[in-house]
Amino acid sequence: MSAKLIDGKSLAAKLRETIAAEVAQLKAAGKPVRLAAILVGANPAALVYAENQKKSAAQVGIDFELHQLPSTASEIDLHNTIKLLNYNTQVTGIFLHSPLPNGLDLQTAQYKIDILKDVEGVNPANLGHVVYGHTIIAPCTALACVELIDSTGIPLQGANVTIVGASRIVGRPLSLLLTERNATVTLCHIYTKDTPVACRNADIVIVAVGKPNLLLADHVKPGAVVIDVGINRVKAPITGGGGGDKTVGDVDFENVSKLASHITPVPGGVGPMTVAMLLKNTLRAAKLVHRLETPFGH
Numbered sequence: 001m002s003a004k005l006i007d008g009k010s011l012a013a014k015l016r017e018t019i020a021a022e023v024a025q026l027k028a029a030g031k032p033v034r035l036a037a038i039l040v041g042a043n044p045a046a047l048v049y050a051e052n053q054k055k056s057a058a059q060v061g062i063d064f065e066l067h068q069l070p071s072t073a074s075e076i077d078l079h080n081t082i083k084l085l086n087y088n089t090q091v092t093g094i095f096l097h098s099p100l101p102n103g104l105d106l107q108t109a110q111y112k113i114d115i116l117k118d119v120e121g122v123n124p125a126n127l128g129h130v131v132y133g134h135t136i137i138a139p140c141t142a143l144a145c146v147e148l149i150d151s152t153g154i155p156l157q158g159a160n161v162t163i164v165g166a167s168r169i170v171g172r173p174l175s176l177l178l179t180e181r182n183a184t185v186t187l188c189h190i191y192t193k194d195t196p197v198a199c200r201n202a203d204i205v206i207v208a209v210g211k212p213n214l215l216l217a218d219h220v221k222p223g224a225v226v227i228d229v230g231i232n233r234v235k236a237p238i239t240g241g242g243g244g245d246k247t248v249g250d251v252d253f254e255n256v257s258k259l260a261s262h263i264t265p266v267p268g269g270v271g272p273m274t275v276a277m278l279l280k281n282t283l284r285a286a287k288l289v290h291r292l293e294t295p296f297g298h
Contacts, residue, residue, distance in 0.1 A: 003226070003260040006148050008269040012276035015147075019279050020060040026286060027061065033286040034063040035093040035119065036085045040078060040104065041071035046097050053095070053278075060279055065091075071101045078104060079112050086114040092286035093119040095278075116288040116295065119281040122169055129295075130176045136288070136295045137281050142174040144273035145206055145227050146181070152225055152262045154204070156181040162198045164188045164215065164250075165208035170229060174206065195219075207250040217255035226256055226263040229270050 023033050035057055039046055050066050057064040067081055078100075085091050094117045100106050110122045118126050121137040129136050149156060161178050165171040166189040175187045186202070188195045199205050199219040207215045208229035220226060230250030249266030257263050264270055287293040 003257040003263040004152075006151060006227075006262050006264045006269060008144075008148060008264060008272040011147065011151055012272040015273075015276045015280065016060050019276075019283050022283055023061040023286075026283075026290070026292075031286065031290045031292075032063065032090050032092060033061070033283065034065065034091050035095060035282050036065050036067060036088075036091045037095045037097060038067045038069070038078070038081055038085075039097045040069045040073050041101050042068070050097065056275055056279060057282070062279065062282055073101075073104070075104055075108070078109055082109065082112045086112075086117065089289075091117065092289045093117050093282040095119055096122075117285050119278060119285050120169075121173070121281065127168070127173060130173050133176075133180050134296050135177070135180075137284055138177060139169040139173050140277040140281060141170045141208070141229060141270065141274045142177055143277040143281075144270050145170075145174055145229065146177055147273055147277070148227055148264060148270065149204060149225060154225055154262070156183045156204075159183045159203045160186070160201060161204040161206065162186045162188060162195075162202035163206045163208070164195060164199065165206075165210075165229070167208065170208045171206075174208075209250050211250055212248050213252045214250040215256060216252050217259055220256050220259050222259050223261045224259070226251060226260045227270065228253070228264050228266050231266065231271065 026033050037050055037053055039050055054064045069077060085094050094113050096109055098106050111124055113123050115123050115125050115136055118137055121139040126136055130138055161183045163171050163175055166187050171187060175185045178185050186198045188198055196219045200221050204225040206227040210230050212232045212234055228249035228251040232248050233245045234248055236244050236246040247267050
């Protein structure tokens with residue numbers, strides 16, 4: 001058996017086409033779709049990320065603005081910036097770059113973001129709505145995983161799903177989204193006694209830890225769907241004068257792909273879909289702000 005690749009790039013491109021068409025309709029009706037990003041400090045990686053956000057937004061017609069605060073900004077400065085964007089009717093989505101400098105509490109700042117403009121789905125209130133099955137906007141990576149699973153055509157209802165990694169923005173909300181779809185979910189964390197057994201019993205395995213080769217071939221039953229959320233930089237083998245660093249996931253791709261029915265590559269799997277889901281969440285936020293949709297779909 002050789003696994004079928006779940007092409008996140010291709011799926012993301014199709015999703016961007018749909019988003020672009022809807023954004024164009026909103027703007028033609030005089031309803032702005034504008035994403036405001038907040039960056040505290042001048043971290044080079046964060047600045048590159050912000051520039052990539054701007055390019056991704058432009059591809060689908062979403063307006064983008066960056067609000068950069070000095071690294072010496074106080075919590076009051078940050079909270080006031082968020083407050084101004086909450087009340088700005090021309091801004092329909094807010095994204096707060098992390099990590100924040102020492103002295104600034106990320107969760108407190110996230111709680112200040114209007115839940116209708118929270119394009120990352122990280123406001124504790126939005127996470128709470130996921131718990132109750134009344135999702136307003138969910139975290140982008142969790143949504144990306146669900147989309148990637150759906151693309152395989154394998155039904156979630158009744159499926160046994162094991163998630164390795166219980167983070168607040170991936171593993172935990174993902175477990176809730178999948179439970180809402182009537183999957184039976186096992187959420188593994190650092191204290192789980194036998195994670196390999198949980199993985200071997202699963203029809204779908206999702207790994208989001210940040211540790212290369214965490215999921216091995218003998219952890220996966222034949223025919224399982226494997227979603228690799230991990231992003232790790234490792235030294236590449238030196239061959240023909242090459243070498244350097246390369247990006248890998250949490251899965252032993254070479255060997256697991258021989259057993260799985262479907263598998264996401266790294267890069268090219270979850271990453272592109274996460275970016276696309278941020279754009280989709282930004283569109284969703286604009287519809288909520290303009291009262292074209294209601295928070296709970298009623």
